Amino acid sequence: MAIFNNKNKDERELGFGTKNYNKPVRFLNANGQINVHRAGLGIGNVDIYHWLITTSKTSLILVIILGYILINFVFACVYFLIGSQFFGGLDAQEPFQQFMNLFFFSAQTITTLGYGHIYPIGNAASIAAAVESLLGLLSFALATGVLYGRFSRPKAHLLYSKNLLISPYKNGKGIMFRIANRKQYELIESEASVTITLNNPETKRRDFLNLKLEITRINFLSLSWTIVHPLDEESPLFGLTKKELEERDAEFIILIKAINDTYSQTVYSRNSYKAEEIVENAKFKPLTPEADKRGRLRLTVTDIHHYDAVN
Numbered sequence: 001m002a003i004f005n006n007k008n009k010d011e012r013e014l015g016f017g018t019k020n021y022n023k024p025v026r027f028l029n030a031n032g033q034i035n036v037h038r039a040g041l042g043i044g045n046v047d048i049y050h051w052l053i054t055t056s057k058t059s060l061i062l063v064i065i066l067g068y069i070l071i072n073f074v075f076a077c078v079y080f081l082i083g084s085q086f087f088g089g090l091d092a093q094e095p096f097q098q099f100m101n102l103f104f105f106s107a108q109t110i111t112t113l114g115y116g117h118i119y120p121i122g123n124a125a126s127i128a129a130a131v132e133s134l135l136g137l138l139s140f141a142l143a144t145g146v147l148y149g150r151f152s153r154p155k156a157h158l159l160y161s162k163n164l165l166i167s168p169y170k171n172g173k174g175i176m177f178r179i180a181n182r183k184q185y186e187l188i189e190s191e192a193s194v195t196i197t198l199n200n201p202e203t204k205r206r207d208f209l210n211l212k213l214e215i216t217r218i219n220f221l222s223l224s225w226t227i228v229h230p231l232d233e234e235s236p237l238f239g240l241t242k243k244e245l246e247e248r249d250a251e252f253i254i255l256i257k258a259i260n261d262t263y264s265q266t267v268y269s270r271n272s273y274k275a276e277e278i279v280e281n282a283k284f285k286p287l288t289p290e291a292d293k294r295g296r297l298r299l300t301v302t303d304i305h306h307y308d309a310v311n
Helices: 048-054 055-084 095-110 122-151 242-246 301-305
Strands: 158-160 164-169 172-183 187-200 205-211 217-220 224-230 251-260 265-274 278-280 282-284 307-309
Touching: 048 122, 055 095, 095 122, 095 164, 158 265, 158 301, 164 265, 164 282, 172 251, 172 301, 205 251
Parallel strands: 164 278
Antiparallel strands: 158 172, 164 172, 172 224, 187 205, 187 217, 187 251, 251 265, 282 307
């Protein structure tokens, strides 16, 4: 059974420690987020701004809509408790319809729209409306800041192949995956690094080993990039089978660094593959970009997932 080759030369420290957890773990989720939950501070662990910036668009839209409805509902209740007689233009007789009219009055107040059909009378109603107007200005300012933060944050929208392949490579084999840019902007000076972490049966601890790549840098990520680690005698994985990698809870941690030419800023993308996502004796299907009438190449980026079995 193979252990490790060139371990000392290739060992890395990524900040995850060397503890053997004696159960399957994943340090990076498939979306690139670090899979660590920091606890012990109670409500101090909550970072609302980070969640709003990183959550999905659907979740953000739902939060904004539900927050808007909740605020209007709360102030409608306040107005209703103050009394319908303190609101001019409130003609409804039924309590439910009065409440609904006050709800829509709240919506007009928080947005500073103010149709004027309903208006506050007396100090209590006027103070409540003034407080809601101030809250509305602050709320929309915060929502605008969050939206600007999401749209202005430079990203590397990379698409990774679904599987890691062990394929014929030169006179031996190589372990490889593909990436492509999902957006129309350009990524230049792209660099890749791959680290494998797995349990060491000799030391009973986890090792983090750097994997030497065939190519570590390309100037333009305009089509796709197949990133290859040769499984030769210099590889720390030489002689290890997929089954052994699964038994040692192996995880391939990938870091891509590039320059987003739209923002002229360095962006990063992370991903990881578990040993269970390795496909042996397979090779990626060649991508076939086509030229249109203007001479522009057209690439179907989702084709990077496709592969063929080989003997």
